[in-house]
Amino acid sequence: MANGIAGDVTNQFAGDATFAAGSVLAVDINGTGASDRFAVEGTADLSGATLAVTAQGLAVGTYTVVSAGSGLGGTTFQALTGVTSTPFLFVTDTYDANNAYLDVIKVRDFADAGLTPNQIATGEGLDSLTGGAVFNAVAGLATDAEAQAAFDQLSGEIHASAKGMLVEDSRFVRDAATSRIRAAFGDVGAAALPVMAYGEGGPEMVAADTDRFAVWGQAFGSWGNTDSDGNAAAFDRSTGGLLAGADTLVGGWRVGLLGGYSHSSFDADRNSSGKSDSYHLGLYGGTNWGAIAFRTGAAYSWSSLSTKRSVAFNGFTDRLSADYDAGTAQVFGELAYKADAGQFRFEPFANLAYVSVHTDGFTEDGGDAALTSAGTSTDATFTTLGLRGSSDFAFGGMNATVRGMLGWRHAFGDVTPTSSFAFAGGDHFTIAGVPIARDSAVVEAGLDFNMSANATLGLAYTGQFGGGTVDQGAKVDLAVKF
Incomplete structure (x- = not known):
């Protein structure tokens, strides 16, 4: 499904879906919370597949990537690739009876990455937000050093x-x-x-x-x-x-x-x-x-x-x-x-x-x-x-x-x-x-x-x-x- 544009593809199928061993479900996500989604009216067996994510940014929250009207039968993806946790975010796949999700959870304050008083203060200002483009962009940075440079520019x-x-x-x-x-x-x-x-x-x-x-x-x-x-x-x-x-x-x-x-x-x-x-x-x-x-x-x-x-x-x-x-x-x-x-x-x-x-x-x-x-x-x-x-x-x-x-x-x-x-x-x-x-x-x-x-x-x-x-x-x- 991935084509570089998050949220523009929703594959809807009647019947059941079974992912063969070695198969890949590719989805796009972005920093606004949008994602591609695979949906079936029947059951979906995910046990043979890898979820491959292409991220144009991360947003704290939950992305729905698979929906099955008759359930997943307790199956999960074999592996998750293409997206990793950051100093501020933990990324994982989660499931309920009918859906597969990609969860992005904020696990660390931005201010903790700051070294100077101005960096710490700017981080505290960002920590008071609940989301948005600048919040998500900083949350997705790969290192504390990148965050410190961002704080200096944002201050x-x-x-x-x-x-x-x-x-x-x-x-x-x-x-x-x-x-x-x-x-x-x-x-x-x-x-x-x-x-x-x-x-x-x-x-x-x-x-x-x-x-x-x-x-x-x-x-x-x-x-x-x-x-x-x-x-x-x-x-x-x-x-x-x-x-x-x-x-x-x-x-x-x-x-x-x-x-x-x-x-x-x-x-x-x-x-x-x-x-x-x-x-x-x-x-x-x-x-x-x-x-x-x-x-x-x-x-x-x-x-x-x-x-x-x-x-x-x-x-x-x-x-x-x-x-x-x-x-x-x-x-x-x-x-x-x-x-x-x-x-x-x-x-x-x-x-x-x-x-x-x-x-x-x-x-x-x-x-x-x-x-x-x-x-x-x-x-x-x-x-x-x-x-x-x-x-x-x-x-x-x-x-x-x-x-x-x-x-x-x-x-x-x-x-x-x-x-x-x-x-x-x-x-x-x-x-x-x-x-x-x-x-x-x-x-x-x-x-x-x-x-x-x-x-x-x-x-x-x-x-x-x-x-x-x-x-x-x-x-x-x-x-x-x-």
Whole structure:
């Protein structure tokens, strides 16, 4: 009966059927529970036959392969060939008075085959299902290693890793804001528009009035990668954007408003990729108390994310996509102490930032491997201790500043971002993305050029290294005061 298509053949005969010694009954079965069937109105004697099964997948349950209206007379097949048990399934032929069956019984949890936390969690999510294409495909895999590779593809970890990316990328907004306040007061390591003016003595620099209105802009780009932690796959991302703002003096404070846009592309090693578009809005301010400087601000970012991932393992393929929104709220502050040593200026500083990312719930488009995710929040706090330094020099008839920064950043809170998922009809399970580095070295080196009395151009390199993460970038700043 076998022709490679399960369930399309039912041989119905009147009378009795006797299978001679050495005969073979060939049937097709598939992963949806369909099978070919041999049926007689009378009796069937199976004792001389071999049941040869061609399986295009296995489904937990019972396949009926022979039916005899007047019974089997207690006979059974001599042998079963073509289908074997798997690490999760036991396959056997069974009988009642009138029928011969092929029984497929789940004898082991999928989660037992997992090695990593994500693999175990994905296995638990599959264990909560009662069937379906992805369930049956995993159940039919021949080894634990094949199951582990399938779990890695099914986990949806890129969504969790993308949360960590949003947490990390929040620094572009706060770094621009604190840099602008330093510039407005002519502080150490100012990236743009040091508000300084020539005194009556000529080249000696003295603090200028800061009550003038100023506008500024910053273009930035950054490229980073985080190694696999043995659980989530390695993650790469690139980000570019533009921020702009305006500020003025209010009492003894410099206060301003900023806004901007950024675009990120990202991918994980397990056939997953995505992109995000973010819009930023923030308030910032700062003041100086003698040699002590204080800078602070708050910002919110609206992000739209789009992801694609492919799942392909023995007996199963799927292509999945999702579109959803996220919001990033942050507050930040910095204290610094300004000191001079000859022509060099130094500034030890302490920076504190709290970041909260909330992602909306979503359901992926695709087949049986599609995941539904609940809305979740990821909260992290960053402290940075470091030293900035700068020195002025003449360059082509312009006043210029060389500057640098070296710091240590510590992260705590939700440093391993997670997402909660469920397969259709199943229970929720939690998947972790690549972790945010707990401890990182942060560096910056730049040059600023006073293009005119009212305009400054700044160029800078930035880097962050630690915890399996390498992130490098560049910034261009332009500020004009009126």
